[in-house]
Every structure is written in C-alpha cells, then in structure tokens.
Amino acid sequence: MNIIAFPDRSEWASLLARPVQDSSVIEQRVLPILEQVRTQGDEGLRELARRFDNTELSNLAFDQAEIEQAEGLLDEELKAAIKQAYQNIYTFHQAQVQYPEKIETMPGVTCWRKSVGIEKVGIYIPGGTAPLFSTVLMLGIPAQLAGCKEIVLCTPSNHPAILYAAQLVGVTKAFRIGGAQAIAAMAYGTESVPKVYKIFGPGNQYVTSAKMLVSKEGVAIDMPAGPSEVAVYADDSAVPTFVAADLLSQAEHGADSQVLLVSTSKKFLSSVNLTLSSQLDKLPRKELAAQSIANSKAILVGSQEEALDMLNEYAAEHLILSVENAEVVSEKIINAGSIFLGNYTPESCGDYASGTNHTLPTNGYARAYSGVSVDSFVKKITVQHITEEGIKVIGPTVEAMAEAESLDAHKRAVHIRLQSLL
Numbered sequence: 023m024n025i026i027a028f029p030d031r032s033e034w035a036s037l038l039a040r041p042v043q044d045s046s047v048i049e050q051r052v053l054p055i056l057e058q059v060r061t062q063g064d065e066g067l068r069e070l071a072r073r074f075d076n077t078e079l080s081n082l083a084f085d086q087a088e089i090e091q092a093e094g095l096l097d098e099e100l101k102a103a104i105k106q107a108y109q110n111i112y113t114f115h116q117a118q119v120q121y122p123e124k125i126e127t128m129p130g131v132t133c134w135r136k137s138v139g140i141e142k143v144g145i146y147i148p149g150g151t152a153p154l155f156s157t158v159l160m161l162g163i164p165a166q167l168a169g170c171k172e173i174v175l176c177t178p179s180n181h182p183a184i185l186y187a188a189q190l191v192g193v194t195k196a197f198r199i200g201g202a203q204a205i206a207a208m209a210y211g212t213e214s215v216p217k218v219y220k221i222f223g224p225g226n227q228y229v230t231s232a233k234m235l236v237s238k239e240g241v242a243i244d245m246p247a248g249p250s251e252v253a254v255y256a257d258d259s260a261v262p263t264f265v266a267a268d269l270l271s272q273a274e275h276g277a278d279s280q281v282l283l284v285s286t287s288k289k290f291l292s293s294v295n296l297t298l299s300s301q302l303d304k305l306p307r308k309e310l311a312a313q314s315i316a317n318s319k320a321i322l323v324g325s326q327e328e329a330l331d332m333l334n335e336y337a338a339e340h341l342i343l344s345v346e347n348a349e350v351v352s353e354k355i356i357n358a359g360s361i362f363l364g365n366y367t368p369e370s371c372g373d374y375a376s377g378t379n380h381t382l383p384t385n386g387y388a389r390a391y392s393g394v395s396v397d398s399f400v401k402k403i404t405v406q407h408i409t410e411e412g413i414k415v416i417g418p419t420v421e422a423m424a425e426a427e428s429l430d431a432h433k434r435a436v437h438i439r440l441q442s443l444l
C-alpha cells in the first residue's frame with residue numbers, strides 16, 4: 023500500500039474519494055437494460071442472461087425440486103454453520119421488533135404507532151463473482167421477523183447454499199436472474215417475476231445504479247449498498263498480520279472494493295505493508311484483491327483527533343478500531359455503517375455470523391443511511407383515539423389553529439362535535 027504521510031486537511035477529500043466509475047457512464051449502460059425488461063418482460067430477461075451471464079434460461083424461476091434437493095447437496099459442516107449464523111442473526115434482529123406503545127398526550131387523547139411488514143419485498147443476492155448465500159440470511163431474517171408476506175429472491179447464482187438459506191428464511195419465489203435486469207424485473211414485474219414494493223440487497227455497480235434508477239419510478243429501495251469497503255484505524259497495540267488479513271478480507275470482494283488504513287504510527291504502517299504481500303500471494307482471488315489493494319491507501323496522521331476526523335469524513339461501510347480503549351474511541355465515531363472493536367473482532371464475523379447485518383451503506387452514504395434492519399422491512403402506521411372527554415380538552419387548540427390557517431372546514435369538524443356534547 024502506498025503510505026501517505028501527514029496529508030493536509032485540504033487534500034483529504036481527493037485522497038478519500040472512492041475509485042468508482044463515473045455514475046453517468048454506468049447509468050448509460052443500465053438504462054437500456056431497464057427498458058428492455060420493462061418492454062420485453064421474460065423474453066428480455068432471457069436475452070440479457072445470455073448476454074451478461076452466458077446462461078440459457080428456459081425457466082427463470084428455480085423449480086421446487088431444485089430447491090428441495092439443495093439441502094442434500096451441502097455438507098453437514100456447512101449446514102451447521104448456516105444454522106448457527108441463522109440463530110445469531112435471528113436473535114440480534116428479533117430484539118429490534120417493536121411493539122406498539124400507547125401514549126396519552128392529553129386526557130382522553132391516545133396515540134400510538136403500529137409496525138406493519140411491507141407486503142411484497144424483493145431481495146437481491148449477489149452471485150457474479152461469489153455466491154453470497156450469507157446475504158440471504160441478512161435480508162431474509164429481518165423480512166421474516168417484520169412479517170413480509172411475499173419475499174421474492176433474485177440471484178445470478180444457482181449455488182445450493184443460496185437455495186437452502188432461501189428455504190430457511192421463507193422466501194416465497196426464487197429466480198435465477200442477476201444484475202440490473204433482476205432489479206428491473208422486481209421493480210416492474212414480468213410474466214414470471216412479481217412486482218414488489220421495496221427492493222433490498224447489495225450488488226455491483228450495475229445493480230446499485232439500477233436500484234437508484236428504479237427508486238425514481240415509485241419502488242422503494244433499502245439504500246445504495248455497492249462495492250464493499252473497510253477502513254482500519256490501528257495503533258501499536260494492533261497486530262499487523264491481523265490488520266493485513268482484515269484489509270484483504272474486503273479487498274477480495276472485487277477490484278472496486280476499497281480499503282483504507284489510518285494510523286499515527288509509521289512503524290505500524292510499514293509492518294502491515296510487509297505482511298500484506300505475502301498474505302495476498304496465498305489467496306485464490308489474489309488478482310481481484312491485488313487490484314483493490316493497488317487503489318488503496320495507508321495514511322499516517324499526526325494525532326488521534328485527526329484520525330477520527332478523517333474517518334468521520336470518509337464514512338466507511340465497515341470501520342475496525344484496533345486501538346487501545348476501542349470502545350471509548352468508538353463513541354467519537356459519527357459516520358460508519360458498522361464498527362468492529364479490538365484485535366479479536368474481525369470484520370468477517372459481522373459478514374457472516376455474529377448477528378449484525380452485513381448489508382450496509384457504501385460510498386459515503388453512511389453519513390445519512392443505516393444498514394438494513396427489521397425497521398427497513400416495516401412501515402410504521404400511526405393510530406389515534408379521542409374520547410368525548412378528549413375532544414373537549416383538545417378541541418379549542420385545534421379550532422384556534424385551523425382558524426389562523428383560514429381552514430374553516432377543519433375548525434367545523436371539531437366544532438360540531440363540541441356542540442353535540444353541550
């Protein structure tokens with residue numbers, strides 16, 4: 023990694039910029055794909071699968087037999103791991119389920135909110151370069167807990183672990199469709215693919231761009247969850263081999279993944295660099311990881327305050343704090359998707375099994391977005407009830423405000439009730 027020492031604050035923005043392609047270039051590729059699916063439906067999807075995935079699809083949907091056979095194709099160790107991950111993710115997300123709490127704002131005036139699962143949701147499971155069956159758990163479990171009735175899954179991969187996990191989380195329909203075309207299918211609906219109300223899931227730049235584009239056409243999306251990123255803030259209490267391994271764990275996702283290392287110790291940065299290349303050499307996906315490491319930066323800063331300002335400006339999808347008093351330091355982080363504390367909390371554990379969700383905002387969106395949770399799959403509907411006593415207490419307030427806004431019919435709706443109680 024290229025070590026950049028003591029950059030001036032005025033240089034931070036360009037230094038921290040993500041190496042993503044111009045979004046308008048990606049959009050120009052994605053727009054015709056969306057249009058093809060919108061106008062040609064299933065036939066359009068088949069042609070796009072031939073063109074981008076080199077796959078001939080007579081059936082777009084996975085058939086029931088294929089789904090049922092999936093479990094038998096997995097070894098026991100993997101099935102046990104998936105079940106353990108399911109349990110931990112379920113436990114963590116179950117605690118997010120909210121039950122209505124009735125609040126009396128004035129005597130006889132009661133208000134509450136009820137959570138209702140979004141009826142039809144679509145989940146995209148990346149499968150271009152690796153079959154991310156862990157994402158099925160990350161999206162399907164909160165959908166299940168939220169009470170979504172229809173869960174439609176699209177993925178370009180036919181890996182049996184995806185189908186096995188899909189069964190565990192109660193997916194209602196699964197399709198072998200990838201890329202921007204999968205997002206279009208779930209947004210517009212086709213002869214085979216049901217149209218959904220909200221689309222979730224990470225993916226490459228085509229998938230992310232398609233989600234952003236369809237969100238302008240009436241379908242909701244979770245957030246822009248694009249190419250993976252990790253930032254590590256480490257001091258001399260960190261272990262260079264651990265930190266190098268964490269950087270590579272995200273670098274291997276793709277050539278466009280970004281990893282960033284920040285430290286106040288030059289000695290530490292050099293030690294990470296020394297171990298990085300030997301660890302990289304051992305990886306089967308070393309070409310992908312090497313490309314993303316080549317675009318990455320190790321930054322030497324003058325103080326912890328500067329490090330934290332820089333990390334808050336960067337707003338990483340994942341932030342590892344391998345520093346002394348990591349939990350205290352984490353309180354000063356205001357922009358990050360998910361934080362990992364100390365030497366024995368590798369980001370991989372959050373990716374798969376500790377319990378937190380791995381579908382997180384990338385590309386600086388962590389400044390404003392949270393990662394996926396049960397909340398992402400529900401709408402909150404407010405409910406109120408006013409008694410005869412209540413209308414007498416609140417009525418004059420509403421009458422006064424309605425009159426001042428010159429909305430006489432509003433005032434009357436209260437007034438006639440007050441009159442009826444005289």
Ligand SMILES: NC(=O)c1ccc[n+]([C@@H]2O[C@H](COP(=O)([O-])OP(=O)(O)OC[C@H]3O[C@@H](n4cnc5c(N)ncnc54)[C@H](O)[C@@H]3O)[C@@H](O)[C@H]2O)c1
Nearest residue numbers: 148149150151178200201224225226247249250275381382
């Ligand atoms: N932010 C998160 O929460 C998160 C979580 C998991 C994975 N990810 C990211 O998801 C991404 C997965 O990417 P992937 O490529 O492996 O799988 P993917 O499933 O997202 O994309 C593969 C699809 O892209 C389409 N495609 C490929 N080349 C194309 C082209 N030239 N033009 C148009 N469409 C094309 C194909 O249809 C293919 O099926 C990685 O970047 C990874 O970092 C992010």
Ligand SMILES: N[C@H](CO)Cc1c[nH]c[nH+]1
Nearest residue numbers: 154156157250251373380
């Ligand atoms: N790191 C990815 C989120 O950016 C999630 C993932 C899935 N499998 C492995 N990792």
Ligand SMILES: [Zn+2]
Nearest residue numbers: 250271272373
């Ligand atoms: Zn990962």
